[in-house]
Amino acid sequence: MLVIRHFEEELIALHAEGHARGHFHVCIGQEATAVIALSFAGPGDYLFTTHRNHGHLLARGAEPGRLYAEIMGRRDGYNGGKGGTLHTVYPAGGFHHTSSIVGGIIPIAAGTAYAARARNTGALSVCLFGDGALEEGAAPEALNIASLWKLPVLFLCENNGKYGPGAASGAEQSRTMAAYPLTDLPRAYKIPAIQVDGTDAAEVFRAASEAVAKIRRGEGPQFIEAQTVRWPGNESNWPVAPIATRLPLAWDPGPVPERQREWYRSCDPVLLFARELVARNVASREELARIEEEVLAQIDEAAKFAIASPLPDPAEALRDVFAPMERA
Numbered sequence: 001m002l003v004i005r006h007f008e009e010e011l012i013a014l015h016a017e018g019h020a021r022g023h024f025h026v027c028i029g030q031e032a033t034a035v036i037a038l039s040f041a042g043p044g045d046y047l048f049t050t051h052r053n054h055g056h057l058l059a060r061g062a063e064p065g066r067l068y069a070e071i072m073g074r075r076d077g078y079n080g081g082k083g084g085t086l087h088t089v090y091p092a093g094g095f096h097h098t099s100s101i102v103g104g105i106i107p108i109a110a111g112t113a114y115a116a117r118a119r120n121t122g123a124l125s126v127c128l129f130g131d132g133a134l135e136e137g138a139a140p141e142a143l144n145i146a147s148l149w150k151l152p153v154l155f156l157c158e159n160n161g162k163y164g165p166g167a168a169s170g171a172e173q174s175r176t177m178a179a180y181p182l183t184d185l186p187r188a189y190k191i192p193a194i195q196v197d198g199t200d201a202a203e204v205f206r207a208a209s210e211a212v213a214k215i216r217r218g219e220g221p222q223f224i225e226a227q228t229v230r231w232p233g234n235e236s237n238w239p240v241a242p243i244a245t246r247l248p249l250a251w252d253p254g255p256v257p258e259r260q261r262e263w264y265r266s267c268d269p270v271l272l273f274a275r276e277l278v279a280r281n282v283a284s285r286e287e288l289a290r291i292e293e294e295v296l297a298q299i300d301e302a303a304k305f306a307i308a309s310p311l312p313d314p315a316e317a318l319r320d321v322f323a324p325m326e327r328a
């Protein structure tokens with residue numbers, strides 16, 4: 001979770017310094033969902049993510065340096081710099097394809113689940129998508145067929161309350177859907193669905209472990225809505241960090257500007273988890289501080305690696321863009 005947080009904050013800085021161009025999305029505030037839920041995926045499972053994907057790939061072990069390189073359009077990126085932030089892949093971690101078309105991966109996740117069942121591989125699909133994706137027609141179509149055919153797929157909706165300013169929680173902000181709460185939609189298709197607090201690592205752990213066990217037992221698709229509160233740095237079109245996160249803020253959020261302080265006090269999954277680890281004597285503040293120092297050094301190195309990585313050779317502009325046609 002710390003790797004993701006510091007990766008995203010450093011990315012905002014890299015962008016401000018001109019190293020990264022174009023629009024990008026950060027998943028600050030959603031770290032607990034990605035890290036915990038994806039820990040239940042196995043090596044052969046198919047994972048799908050969205051325009052807000054950096055944390056999902058990092059949670060599966062993607063190298064921060066190569067991910068920065070991809071976002072910055074450099075040769076050492078996972079797509080050779082040709083995919084960028086919106087089309088990252090990390091096949092070794094289960095991400096073979098990323099679509100920035102909102103809702104675009106939902107039917108694809110149902111399709112890979114169908115293929116895995118037809119081939120009897122035992123693989124399941126995990127489909128991560130935002131609350132906004134449920135508005136797309138592809139979503140109910142995929143839910144319907146996944147339910148009818150009992151496909152092995154976990155639908156994991158990250159409800160970050162993108163729409164509608166001012167409301168207190170992700171759930172209250174999602175009012176562009178007539179189906180409300182959002183879990184009404186999968187339930188209408190007879191898919192078991194639960195809501196969890198996506199900032200609470202323990203709650204996500206329980207929900208994801210149970211859902212994945214049910215899918216692996218052949219009980220068909222499961223749906224989890226993980227609710228988080230929108231990070232105040234996402235208020236404008238481009239992310240702006242109100243403060244650089246450091247774990248001591250978990251015990252004293254005083255340094256955070258007053259307007260954003262409440263989020264860091266009560267809605268930040270990273271700081272909440274740090275506080276819990278110390279309260280339960282799992283780790284001391286000093287141990288956590290050491291881990292944070294290591295992570296900051298790792299991110300610093302990753303940024304330097306990406307900045308030093310060359311741009312792709314123009315002569316290779318068309319390579320890897322079109323799949324070769326196999327003719328019988």
Ligand SMILES: Cc1ncc(C[n+]2csc(CCOP(=O)(O)OP(=O)(O)O)c2C)c(N)n1
Pocket residue numbers: 051052100101102103129130131132133160161162
């Ligand atoms: C089909 C389609 N329509 C519109 C867009 C433009 N768009 C990009 S992100 C976004 C909001 C998506 O909301 P949500 O799925 O909740 O994800 P969040 O950004 O909140 O994580 C929209 C409408 C798009 N990429 N694809």
Ligand SMILES: [Mg+2]
Pocket residue numbers: 130131132158159160161162163
């Ligand atoms: Mg959203």
